[in-house]
Amino acid sequence: MTDHGEGDADRRIETDAVHAGQEPDAETGAVMTPVYASSTFAQDGPGEDRGYEYSRTGNPTRTDLEANLAALEGAEFGRAFASGMAAINTVLNLLESGDGVVAGDDVYGGTHRLFRQVYEDYDLSFDFVDTTDHDAVAEAMGPDTELLWVETPTNPLMRVNDVAALSELAHEYGALCAGDNTFATPYLQRPLEFGADVVSHSLTKYLGGHSDVVGGALVTDDPELDERFGFYQNSVGATPGPFEAFLVLRGTKTLPVRMDRHCENARTLAAWLADHPDVSRVYYPGLESHPQHELAAAQMSDFGGMVSFELDATLEETSEVVSNTEVFTLAESLGGVESLIEQPASMTHAAIPREQRIEAGLRDGLVRASVGLEHVADLQADLAAAIDGALGG
Ligand SMILES: *Cc1c(COP(=O)(O)O)cnc(C)c1O
Numbered sequence: 001m002t003d004h005g006e007g008d009a010d011r012r013i014e015t016d017a018v019h020a021g022q023e024p025d026a027e028t029g030a031v032m033t034p035v036y037a038s039s040t041f042a043q044d045g046p047g048e049d050r051g052y053e054y055s056r057t058g059n060p061t062r063t064d065l066e067a068n069l070a071a072l073e074g075a076e077f078g079r080a081f082a083s084g085m086a087a088i089n090t091v092l093n094l095l096e097s098g099d100g101v102v103a104g105d106d107v108y109g110g111t112h113r114l115f116r117q118v119y120e121d122y123d124l125s126f127d128f129v130d131t132t133d134h135d136a137v138a139e140a141m142g143p144d145t146e147l148l149w150v151e152t153p154t155n156p157l158m159r160v161n162d163v164a165a166l167s168e169l170a171h172e173y174g175a176l177c178a179g180d181n182t183f184a185t186p187y188l189q190r191p192l193e194f195g196a197d198v199v200s201h202s203l204t205k206y207l208g209g210h211s212d213v214v215g216g217a218l219v220t221d222d223p224e225l226d227e228r229f230g231f232y233q234n235s236v237g238a239t240p241g242p243f244e245a246f247l248v249l250r251g252t253k254t255l256p257v258r259m260d261r262h263c264e265n266a267r268t269l270a271a272w273l274a275d276h277p278d279v280s281r282v283y284y285p286g287l288e289s290h291p292q293h294e295l296a297a298a299q300m301s302d303f304g305g306m307v308s309f310e311l312d313a314t315l316e317e318t319s320e321v322v323s324n325t326e327v328f329t330l331a332e333s334l335g336g337v338e339s340l341i342e343q344p345a346s347m348t349h350a351a352i353p354r355e356q357r358i359e360a361g362l363r364d365g366l367v368r369a370s371v372g373l374e375h376v377a378d379l380q381a382d383l384a385a386a387i388d389g390a391l392g393g
Contacts, residue, residue, distance in 0.1 A: 084202025196370030262305030
């Protein structure tokens with residue numbers, strides 16, 4: 001059996017990323033947590049288990065991952081789920097009919113769908129507001145509001161939300177504040193330190209980091225919340241298998257080094273794009289021109305690997321640009337070692353009617369890039385050729 005080494009408060013995140021939750025196997029010395037591919041566990045007597053009885057309820061590979069994720073966020077408790085959406089769903093399981101939720105108007109599309117198309121039928125109400133406008137948030141909060149859902153930076157316009165101010169606001173109204181930390185990762189930003197009650201993750205993105213696994217997580221410092229999350233985790237059953245847990249554990253070991261390079265490459269590309277004659281706007285919190293650059297600098301230790309930009313181009317020309325790249329792969333998702341490019345208007349945000357989409361700032365020329373770990377000069381040359389090829393630069 002593996003000992004589950006705790007995160008050590010004195011250790012830095014680079015060390016926790018490699019070690020937290022994991023100790024060499026006591027019996028064999030295996031350095032990596034084994035994939036415990038067992039659905040059930042032998043009991044020494046009726047009701048006398050050795051910590052595990054059934055793998056939906058608990059699995060040793062998953063336990064190590066959960067301890068590792070908690071340590072990365074500087075938190076007491078972590079829970080892993082089958083996907084980011086399963087994790088978010090678990091937060092919604094806390095609510096009762098009649099409760100209200102206030103969320104950002106530019107939250108992840110799947111979050112919006114879960115809230116509006118699943119939970120409105122269960123008599124929960126949802127208000128979507130610009131969470132950078134704290135007066136608008138306060139106005140949307142009411143006596144029935146039990147949850148404020150915050151994402152930062154947001155997708156794809158990279159808006160930055162003030163987690164400390166929004167947590168305080170939520171607490172004034174007796175609501176929980178949950179932060180989706182998928183884009184920033186705990187290496188760059190730890191929402192619990194700013195007062196959030198729960199942090200959710202899509203492990204599918206940077207934490208897994210290799211585009212080879214789907215998973216989700218919730219972390220919190222609150223033992224009561226964690227216990228309820230555990231109850232829903234076991235009752236609903238949207239848990240990751242041991243192989244998925246193993247892949248994410250392997251991914252988190254390199255999170256700090258990967259994020260350093262993601263940030264460095266993104267920063268270089270953002271600066272280059274800002275000077276490009278065919279680019280009318282760049283959305284990257286690391287640029288001083290970003291309207292919330294100072295907030296981002298205060299809340300994050302670096303600015304992440306996601307860069308959005310707007311081409312001075314039609315929908316069709318922009319489609320051609322994103323189809324022209326050779327190093328960047330045309331695909332949705334983000335956070336893997338490889339660079340991905342997409343056009344929100346025709347891909348991730350295509351479900352929004354055009355007029356509404358443009359009003360939300362998602363114009364036809366908008367491009368979103370998940371900047372990977374390739375050499376930045378190759379990424380820049382690839383984008384330059386793709387833009388020139390479509391726009392005749
Ligand atoms: C991908 C993503 C999710 C959903 O995660 P899945 O693992 O795809 O279920 C939630 N929030 C954000 C910000 C995401 O990028």
